[in-house]
Amino acid sequence: MTEQQGGYRIHDWGGDLQWEEFDRRRPGEGEVLVRVEACSIGLTVLNCIAGNLSDDPALLPRVPGHEYVGIVTEVGVGVSPAMVGRRIVAYFYLACGTCSSCLAGDDARCANLAGWVGVHRDGGYAPWAVLPAHNAVVVPDDLDPIAATVVPDAVATPVHVCMSRARIKPGDRVVVLGAGGGVGIHMVQVARLLGGRVAGLDVQDPKLALIEEHDALAVRSDDLSGLDSALWREGPPTVVIDLVGSAETLQWGAASVGMAGRLVILTTFRDRALTVDPRQMVFREFSIIGSRYAGRAEVSLAAELVATGRVKPVIGAVVEAEGVPAVHDALRAGQLLGRGALRWEDT
Ligand SMILES: [Zn+2]
Numbered sequence: 001m002t003e004q005q006g007g008y009r010i011h012d013w014g015g016d017l018q019w020e021e022f023d024r025r026r027p028g029e030g031e032v033l034v035r036v037e038a039c040s041i042g043l044t045v046l047n048c049i050a051g052n053l054s055d056d057p058a059l060l061p062r063v064p065g066h067e068y069v070g071i072v073t074e075v076g077v078g079v080s081p082a083m084v085g086r087r088i089v090a091y092f093y094l095a096c097g098t099c100s101s102c103l104a105g106d107d108a109r110c111a112n113l114a115g116w117v118g119v120h121r122d123g124g125y126a127p128w129a130v131l132p133a134h135n136a137v138v139v140p141d142d143l144d145p146i147a148a149t150v151v152p153d154a155v156a157t158p159v160h161v162c163m164s165r166a167r168i169k170p171g172d173r174v175v176v177l178g179a180g181g182g183v184g185i186h187m188v189q190v191a192r193l194l195g196g197r198v199a200g201l202d203v204q205d206p207k208l209a210l211i212e213e214h215d216a217l218a219v220r221s222d223d224l225s226g227l228d229s230a231l232w233r234e235g236p237p238t239v240v241i242d243l244v245g246s247a248e249t250l251q252w253g254a255a256s257v258g259m260a261g262r263l264v265i266l267t268t269f270r271d272r273a274l275t276v277d278p279r280q281m282v283f284r285e286f287s288i289i290g291s292r293y294a295g296r297a298e299v300s301l302a303a304e305l306v307a308t309g310r311v312k313p314v315i316g317a318v319v320e321a322e323g324v325p326a327v328h329d330a331l332r333a334g335q336l337l338g339r340g341a342l343r344w345e346d347t
Pocket residue numbers: 095096097098099100101102103109110111112113
């Protein structure tokens with residue numbers, strides 16, 4: 001008889017999640033079975049549930065939750081039995097592992113991308129999940145599973161942005177737009193770690209206090225049009241990282257980034273555009289850089305940064321399954337500090 005599990009599933013994109021009992025899958029060839037210990041709750045999960053990554057009805061029902069951590073309990077054909085018992089985090093992109101980008105370690109640029117965990121494959125809003133072995137990134141066994149929930153996206157994405165894309169180095173002046181959010185507060189920490197001086201922009205007092213706690217200048221950004229970019233005596237920012245993606249933030253970033261600066265864009269919406277004056281780009285010799293998730297090696301590095309305490313996970317709410325809707329509400333209201341985490345009982 002097939003074993004059952006209780007978890008949350010999406011039955012229509014953009015609709016409410018349903019709690020229900022359904023079959024537990026067994027791992028097939030090249031797959032691992034994971035006993036999920038915890039899964040992060042953040043805006044990306046809400047975007048997936050809303051159908052922003054795919055709204056194909058053929059993918060339903062689907063367990064959301066891309067950022068999860070757990071223990072491998074069983075492996076399918078072709079997967080090393082040494083994986084059993086290891087703690088892993090889920091790599092978000094369903095990369096092929098064999099194209100030239102994947103082989104170069106740029107898994108997020110995979111030429112044969114098959115979709116995303118939590119959209120094209122079940123995620124961590126249920127206590128058991130099956131994952132391609134390629135997507136199971138082994139982390140230190142003593143890494144706390146709640147702390148590890150921020151690793152695969154909320155810390156790995158900043159590692160990619162700050163190290164591979166913006167190439168932040170000591171002396172850089174870095175502005176993070178939306179710095180009090182789940183990715184933002186870890187972006188602040190990674191930018192600081194690389195020697196950047198950081199200003200975190202956000203709109204709510206608790207988030208501004210959080211930014212200050214992480215050794216960054218906290219700046220209110222309710223009215224961006226009136227905000228002077230000269231936040232430091234030495235001059236305007238050399239790096240602007242936009243996690244908001246509104247017309248206002250994009251425009252402010254392009255207008256504010258200084259000589260030889262880098263404007264990094266990673267939050268986008270279908271209907272938002274940025275108008276750039278090419279003369280300004282030339283005069284200030286600035287670059288506009290897109291950033292797309294992170295490679296698997298960057299996820300491993302993110303795990304190491306958290307395990308060694310160099311990046312401190314900011315998790316504003318840890319709940320059992322019944323607490324998930326309330327955390328979603330807090331997220332939508334902009335009231336969650338950092339990420340949320342869904343903890344599964346020992347199953
Ligand atoms: Zn590939």
